[in-house]
Amino acid sequence: MSLSKSATSNGKKLRLLLRILGCTILLCGIGFWLKTGAHNGFSKNRVEIEKVDPITKIEYIEYEERFVMGLEYLAVASAAGVGLWGLSFFFGRNKSPSFTE
Amino acid sequence: MNSLAPTRLTIAALLIASVTLNAAEKEFDFKDPKGINNVSFLLDAPLESINGNAKGVSGIVQFDPGNPKTISGTITVETATLNTTNDTMREHMLGAGWLDAASHPQITFATKSISKIEPAEDGFSAHLTGDFTLKGVTKEITVPVSFTYLPDMLGARSNGAAEGDLLVVRSTFTILRSDFGIKPGQNTEKVADEIELRLAIAGAAPDA
Numbered sequence: 001m002s003l004s005k006s007a008t009s010n011g012k013k014l015r016l017l018l019r020i021l022g023c024t025i026l027l028c029g030i031g032f033w034l035k036t037g038a039h040n041g042f043s044k045n046r047v048e049i050e051k052v053d054p055i056t057k058i059e060y061i062e063y064e065e066r067f068v069m070g071l072e073y074l075a076v077a078s079a080a081g082v083g084l085w086g087l088s089f090f091f092g093r094n095k096s097p098s099f100t101e
Numbered sequence: 102m103n104s105l106a107p108t109r110l111t112i113a114a115l116l117i118a119s120v121t122l123n124a125a126e127k128e129f130d131f132k133d134p135k136g137i138n139n140v141s142f143l144l145d146a147p148l149e150s151i152n153g154n155a156k157g158v159s160g161i162v163q164f165d166p167g168n169p170k171t172i173s174g175t176i177t178v179e180t181a182t183l184n185t186t187n188d189t190m191r192e193h194m195l196g197a198g199w200l201d202a203a204s205h206p207q208i209t210f211a212t213k214s215i216s217k218i219e220p221a222e223d224g225f226s227a228h229l230t231g232d233f234t235l236k237g238v239t240k241e242i243t244v245p246v247s248f249t250y251l252p253d254m255l256g257a258r259s260n261g262a263a264e265g266d267l268l269v270v271r272s273t274f275t276i277l278r279s280d281f282g283i284k285p286g287q288n289t290e291k292v293a294d295e296i297e298l299r300l301a302i303a304g305a306a307p308d309a
Contacts, residue, residue, distance in 0.1 A: 041149075056137070056269045058138070061154050
């Protein structure tokens, strides 16, 4: 009986941990995506900066080396977050009295 | 002896005329140490939009401001200078499956003829026909081009290092990658067959 209670208690702790971890990954993913510009496409390793040559009026691009998170990383973070949350349901459940007593 | 005199005069006159005509024609070098000359590309597929540019532009164009019909030359883009905002995408683009930059290091356009010349602000617009070579395949294409002639502006651009003229060439046209054997009919949901190219380059003709 005490072993069963201990197992349930550990399961509840694990469930809580998984949910916290899931939420953290999801929120960090969304937060980082928003912070880097909420780019609606694949990730970028560099960012285009448009410039104009004052003499010839030619428009040209200069690249700034900066990471911009894309939707593929957001999808992975969301899947990991939701997956961990879903996994938490397998731990720390109260077993039915017919089996424990 | 006297009968030869008119012939000699005619030859002399022709030589002078020839020298005068050649003097008006200038050679513009499109190699750009400032890295401003560029060709940008845009592919808009249903699942993915790809854009980027290339800065490795060079070439020589013979141009007579008074007689644009005589324009001729070749513009070259180093394939390896094509760039996008994503390293993986760039690697794939330059790889053997797509542009194969290692085997086909240059993309070129060599002029053949000019038509539909119309005056515009600071220059003229026209249709330029030439041989466009991409991934080893050459096709004759006709593209709309605008020319802006900027006499005595090289000094301002080079901070006084050289005096001379500038010729700005702009063109926007479309090609099909399938025409040049770049994975025809494949991956069209992600990599559009139609490629829009935007050229904006300036050539310099230093004073002799």
